[in-house]
Amino acid sequence: MTEEMKTTRKEISAGRILKKVMADYFYEMDEAAKTGSRKIAWCNSVGPAELLRGMGFLVYFPENHGAMLGATRMATELIPYANAQGYSPDICSYLTCDVGSYLQKKTPLTIAYGIESVPRPDVLVFNTNQCRDVQDWFAWYARELGVPLIGIHTHRDIGQIRKYQIQDIAKQTEDLIPTLEEVSGERFDMDRFKEAVAFSRRTSELWRACLEMAAAIPSPWTFFDATIHMAPAVVSRGTKEANEYYELLLPELQGRVKEGVAAVQGEKHRLYWEGMPIWGKLRALSEQFASLKSCVVASTYCNSWIFDQLDPEEPFESMGRAYTELFIVRDEPYKQQYIKDCYEKFRFDGILFHDAKTCPNNSNNRYGMPERLSDKLGIPVITINGDLCDLRCYSEEQAKTNIEAFIEQLDER
Amino acid sequence: MGSMNKDIFVGADVGASRTKVAVLDGEKNLLGFCVRKSGTDFQKTAADCLNESLNVAGISQKTVRRCISTGYGRENVSFRDDTKTEIGCHARGAYHYFPMAITVIDIGGQDNKVIKLDAGGRRLNFKMNRKCAAGTGAFLEEMSFRLDIPLDKMDGLARESTDMVALGSYCTVFSGTEVLEKIRQGKKVSDIVKGLFYSVIKRVMEMDALTEKVVMTGGVVEHNPYLVDMVHEITGRDILVPEHPQLTGAVGAALFAMEA
Numbered sequence: 252m253t254e255e256m257k258t259t260r261k262e263i264s265a266g267r268i269l270k271k272v273m274a275d276y277f278y279e280m281d282e283a284a285k286t287g288s289r290k291i292a293w294c295n296s297v298g299p300a301e302l303l304r305g306m307g308f309l310v311y312f313p314e315n316h317g318a319m320l321g322a323t324r325m326a327t328e329l330i331p332y333a334n335a336q337g338y339s340p341d342i343c344s345y346l347t348c349d350v351g352s353y354l355q356k357k358t359p360l361t362i363a364y365g366i367e368s369v370p371r372p373d374v375l376v377f378n379t380n381q382c383r384d385v386q387d388w389f390a391w392y393a394r395e396l397g398v399p400l401i402g403i404h405t406h407r408d409i410g411q412i413r414k415y416q417i418q419d420i421a422k423q424t425e426d427l428i429p430t431l432e433e434v435s436g437e438r439f440d441m442d443r444f445k446e447a448v449a450f451s452r453r454t455s456e457l458w459r460a461c462l463e464m465a466a467a468i469p470s471p472w473t474f475f476d477a478t479i480h481m482a483p484a485v486v487s488r489g490t491k492e493a494n495e496y497y498e499l500l501l502p503e504l505q506g507r508v509k510e511g512v513a514a515v516q517g518e519k520h521r522l523y524w525e526g527m528p529i530w531g532k533l534r535a536l537s538e539q540f541a542s543l544k545s546c547v548v549a550s551t552y553c554n555s556w557i558f559d560q561l562d563p564e565e566p567f568e569s570m571g572r573a574y575t576e577l578f579i580v581r582d583e584p585y586k587q588q589y590i591k592d593c594y595e596k597f598r599f600d601g602i603l604f605h606d607a608k609t610c611p612n613n614s615n616n617r618y619g620m621p622e623r624l625s626d627k628l629g630i631p632v633i634t635i636n637g638d639l640c641d642l643r644c645y646s647e648e649q650a651k652t653n654i655e656a657f658i659e660q661l662d663e664r
Numbered sequence: 665m666g667s668m669n670k671d672i673f674v675g676a677d678v679g680a681s682r683t684k685v686a687v688l689d690g691e692k693n694l695l696g697f698c699v700r701k702s703g704t705d706f707q708k709t710a711a712d713c714l715n716e717s718l719n720v721a722g723i724s725q726k727t728v729r730r731c732i733s734t735g736y737g738r739e740n741v742s743f744r745d746d747t748k749t750e751i752g753c754h755a756r757g758a759y760h761y762f763p764m765a766i767t768v769i770d771i772g773g774q775d776n777k778v779i780k781l782d783a784g785g786r787r788l789n790f791k792m793n794r795k796c797a798a799g800t801g802a803f804l805e806e807m808s809f810r811l812d813i814p815l816d817k818m819d820g821l822a823r824e825s826t827d828m829v830a831l832g833s834y835c836t837v838f839s840g841t842e843v844l845e846k847i848r849q850g851k852k853v854s855d856i857v858k859g860l861f862y863s864v865i866k867r868v869m870e871m872d873a874l875t876e877k878v879v880m881t882g883g884v885v886e887h888n889p890y891l892v893d894m895v896h897e898i899t900g901r902d903i904l905v906p907e908h909p910q911l912t913g914a915v916g917a918a919l920f921a922m923e924a
Contacts, residue, residue: 631788652751652792655749656751656790659751660787
């Protein structure tokens with residue numbers, strides 16, 4: 252392996268624009284927080300962002316901040332401060348690192364954009380589809396900052412989707428309006444809301460198309476690239492800025508496919524990543540896979556911001572559908588079939604499950620799925636123990652050896 | 665030595681605890697080997713092990729055709745031609761001794777592996793212990809320190825047990841506390857030591873279901889062969905063990921060197 256360690260990679264040139272898109276997003280928010288020119292809603296990653304945008308809020312996503320804290324490896328130092336407040340090291344490390352960041356007044360936004368602190372919220376809006384932790388997380392800020400906390404309680408372990416579930420989520424979404432009107436001082440405007448849903452639907456379509464470029468052999472980009480380029484799909488969905496970004500990225504990826512540009516030179520193996528990214532080790536993992544001529548082509552994680560169901564003509568109901576059909580709230584048979592469908596599309600040779608210590612909801616290895624999928628698809632699987640942000644839960648040497656041994660195993664097939 | 669003029673293949677397994685070097689001729693005969701504490705200078709330990717192995721075999725380094733290194737310190741072996749993971753090397757080594765569909769259980773100084781091979785020696789799957797060192801050699805080392813019993817006396821003591829003490833904790837540190845409690849309760853040391861061995865086996869057995877023939881390898885088994893008897897007793901299976909279980913990874917690495 253030693254001589255293969257050096258690899259060259261062709262950068263995705265849209266990345267330069269991405270930096271500006273993200274900078275503009277944070278500067279606009281920072282300005283609004285300082286001047287009070289716009290109201291700011293904190294929203295969890297798959298919360299009702301469309302409604303918030305449709306009601307004129309700027310939307311900030313603490314999970315994105317958690318990912319930044321993880322990627323900059325600030326998280327591991329900050330988590331213990333939340334632990335000391337009674338927030339267990341076993342719960343979501345996005346929550347604990349973000350609270351630690353608040354307590355210590357340290358944010359990666361300072362290094363990246365010269366912004367002193369995250370924007371103060373006027374309202375906190377959650378959807379428990381990711382987990383219960385988002386609610387507890389926002390509840391901490393609600394107490395700390397004296398800000399209204401509202402949210403949507405999802406259904407879970409859903410097999411066949413029932414109408415009542417969609418109607419319930421739609422109604423819960425609608426029920427957020429009075430508080431949001433009160434905070435914003437503006438009346439709900441259906442046309443503006445529909446426009447935000449339409450933008451979000453477009454973001455989703457473009458994002459899906461980008462991800463599906465990785466079905467090409469060789470793949471033009473990797474899961475690790477996508478975790479970076481997904482930022483606008485998360486924080487700016489429902490805006491024209493996000494759509495403009497993907498309208499730029501997609502042709503570049505299409506061009507790469509046309510020209511046969513490989514993200515991993517000499518792509519020998521294709522893998523699926525199931526579970527959360529290990530934010531503080533994206534580069535190291537990306538380089539290791541590249542050195543092993545293996546491309547992680549697809550993931551449940553990046554797919555989680557595809558909302559095909561959004562329909563501006565039925566904004567509440569379609570949001571209810573989109574946020575109920577999500578992988579994360581579905582039952583095991585659905586999840587298994589979902590990954591099988593991805594297998595048909597992306598033709599990977601193996602699946603890596605990331606068992607994230609602090610994220611049980613997004614660790615799908617814990618109920619025998621790797622074994623079942625391996626049997627069903629006839630491909631090997633591996634589980635890596637780690638975490639999204641808390642690197643105390645990650646043994647890099649063990650993970651590296653496991654990955655290398657897994658690729659050796661694929662080589663033997 | 666009849667192999668003086670033949671090509672020699674070397675496997676160097678630099679583990680977290682011990683460094684093992686195996687020297688094979690082209691007919692896969694083990695001509696020499698050496699096992700030492702890995703210490704803090706992996707490069708020097710590996711080189712010393714190679715020299716000693718070659719001395720034992722009575723052959724010159726010039727005849728070494730190719731070397732594969734493995735183990736946590738695999739990148740620190742200056743005389744390597746290439747590296748392979750210890751999972752691959754243990755599998756290859758175990759299959760060399762038992763060429764059939766097997767489940768390999770390797771209990772090492774820092775980690776455990778359960779590797780399943782098909783009849784052709786191809787890996788079907790493998791599992792390593794999670795981050796925690798419970799159930800590894802490090803666990804027994806810690807307990808030997810706590811109980812003030814030399815490591816090489818543990819096997820004999822476990823065999824003397826008449827009423828094994830069950831230990832419940834996952835965690836090495838908590839197991840230490842549990843052991844102290846058992847001592848306070850007046851339990852016999854031999855019964856506690858057998859309980860420690862049982863704890864190691866439980867940690868390994870919960871990693872994966874055993875299928876096919878079971879082969880046990882690694883330093884912990886080499887120095888505590890009673891573990892093999894206990895696994896046999898618990899599972900009702902015959903357990904296969906190579907002649908030098910601690911050397912299995914190094915032999916596997918040497919075989920990869922030969923097959924490159």
